[in-house]
Amino acid sequence: MIGPMDHKGWLADLNGQQGISVYLHVPYCREICLYCGCNTKMAVRNEVISRYRRALEGEIGLVTSLIKQLPDIARLHWGGGTPSILGLDGLRSVLAVLGSHFRFDLTFEHAIELDPRYVAAEFADGLAELGVTRASLGVQDVNPLVQVAIGRIQPLSVIESAVKRLRSAGIGNLNFDLLYGLPMQTLESVRKTCALVSAMEPDRIACFGYAHLPSVKANQRRIDEASLPSLDQRIDQAELIAEELVSFGYVRIGIDHFAKPTDPLVSAAASGKLHRNFQGYTDDDRQVLLGLGASSISTLAEGYVQNIADVPKYIRAIEAGELASVRGRRLDADDRWRGRVIERLMCDFSVDFSIVAPGADLSRELPMLAPMVRDGLVEITDSKLAVTEAGRPVVRIIASAFDTCRRPETAQFSKAV
Ligand SMILES: C[S@@+](CC[C@H](N)C(=O)[O-])C[C@H]1O[C@@H](n2cnc3c(N)ncnc32)[C@H](O)[C@@H]1O
Ligand code: SF4
Numbered sequence: 001m002i003g004p005m006d007h008k009g010w011l012a013d014l015n016g017q018q019g020i021s022v023y024l025h026v027p028y029c030r031e032i033c034l035y036c037g038c039n040t041k042m043a044v045r046n047e048v049i050s051r052y053r054r055a056l057e058g059e060i061g062l063v064t065s066l067i068k069q070l071p072d073i074a075r076l077h078w079g080g081g082t083p084s085i086l087g088l089d090g091l092r093s094v095l096a097v098l099g100s101h102f103r104f105d106l107t108f109e110h111a112i113e114l115d116p117r118y119v120a121a122e123f124a125d126g127l128a129e130l131g132v133t134r135a136s137l138g139v140q141d142v143n144p145l146v147q148v149a150i151g152r153i154q155p156l157s158v159i160e161s162a163v164k165r166l167r168s169a170g171i172g173n174l175n176f177d178l179l180y181g182l183p184m185q186t187l188e189s190v191r192k193t194c195a196l197v198s199a200m201e202p203d204r205i206a207c208f209g210y211a212h213l214p215s216v217k218a219n220q221r222r223i224d225e226a227s228l229p230s231l232d233q234r235i236d237q238a239e240l241i242a243e244e245l246v247s248f249g250y251v252r253i254g255i256d257h258f259a260k261p262t263d264p265l266v267s268a269a270a271s272g273k274l275h276r277n278f279q280g281y282t283d284d285d286r287q288v289l290l291g292l293g294a295s296s297i298s299t300l301a302e303g304y305v306q307n308i309a310d311v312p313k314y315i316r317a318i319e320a321g322e323l324a325s326v327r328g329r330r331l332d333a334d335d336r337w338r339g340r341v342i343e344r345l346m347c348d349f350s351v352d353f354s355i356v357a358p359g360a361d362l363s364r365e366l367p368m369l370a371p372m373v374r375d376g377l378v379e380i381t382d383s384k385l386a387v388t389e390a391g392r393p394v395v396r397i398i399a400s401a402f403d404t405c406r407r408p409e410t411a412q413f414s415k416a417v
Helices: 004-012 046-066 083-101 121-129 144-149 156-169 187-199 218-222 231-247 264-270 311-319 333-348 365-374 392-402 410-416
Strands: 020-026 073-080 104-114 134-140 173-180 204-209 251-253 257-259 275-277 280-282 289-292 297-299 303-307 325-330 350-352 378-381 384-387
Touching: 004 046, 004 303, 004 325, 020 046, 020 083, 046 083, 046 289, 046 311, 073 083, 083 104, 083 121, 121 156, 134 156, 156 173, 173 187, 173 231, 187 231, 204 231, 231 251, 231 257, 231 392, 251 264, 257 264, 264 280, 275 333, 289 303, 333 350, 333 392, 365 378, 365 392, 384 392
Parallel strands: 020 073, 020 289, 073 104, 104 134, 134 173, 173 204
Antiparallel strands: 204 257, 251 257, 275 280, 289 297, 297 303, 303 325, 350 384, 378 384
């Protein structure tokens, strides 16, 4: 079982010569949307948010005290929840603590997830002053009927204003998150969303399938299941969104991202340098990701560690001067080649084992893929495996043949789309 002891050793060994990425998680929102599957809570009192912010700052102090050679930060990503809930003063305070330990490298990219309903003009200006270079907006769907059904009312004008304010502040790199499979969504509604969203010209659009897990997420129990699209309708919606966004000039990246032809994701994808991490597709090739905050995952040279997801427990651990890591995995050589194969399949839809996993024993995996070869979903020639056009929608299932924790099962088909 991996925990704080391993985490301490891994931090101590961190290579200070290479730039790292940092992820800061803020698990609070002003209200909880019915569809939300994120690790977040409603924050009624500002003291709760301040206490969490102090814990985040405490964790930065704790983690950095364990690193012998501090690297530079190349990428910083605020996620949530709604990190803007810290306010400009709160964000500034955390950045000051980070800046008192780390240097930011020359290519520094600073991204934040924003709820379009909370992007006032002064706030956008303040974010730019804090050095934010990229904003990711939760758009989901612009259709009013869908917005009512998911408990997230944000008229198109609200999204347009957020975009305008961010751009006037100088934050030019914008991502939109869209969802399909939401209650009340139809092919017509997603077609309209694609047209209206493309007209705002975000640089990147991520489009995920709505994950409905009412047994785990109490807020989702208020969604009328009768209004959810069927599995076939979900597949049709995902395909239509891809067709529409491509028709508006976006380039398809991997399974669920779209980018303008000039976006760095497109050149990364074309040159086989695309990566996929916990947040989706990225051109970030940093080997180390420090995840800070409740539920955050860190990727270190030796393996992964995840912090406690329960926010009060996370705060208590940090206030007691302890690392909040609660589980993880030390990666051996087998895990590493499997990870590389899965990443290439998810990013390139093909993999050359002689390059990515030389010498790997594929005697269990190749027979497992035989039915998919018969169904025309994958092609295997010499040392190469290529996912066909027909296989792309189920690439997760194909890739899971290389994952010792998740072998392919037909039951997983619905989750994969
Ligand atoms: C942290 S939120 C984005 C920032 C901000 N809180 C907001 O809602 O605009 C991150 C993204 O998670 C995705 N998400 C949330 N709940 C989801 C669910 N049940 N299934 C799939 N994606 C979901 C949405 O695309 C959402 O934009
Ligand atoms: S979708 Fe965003 S704003 Fe809504 S509850 Fe989830 S994290 Fe909060």
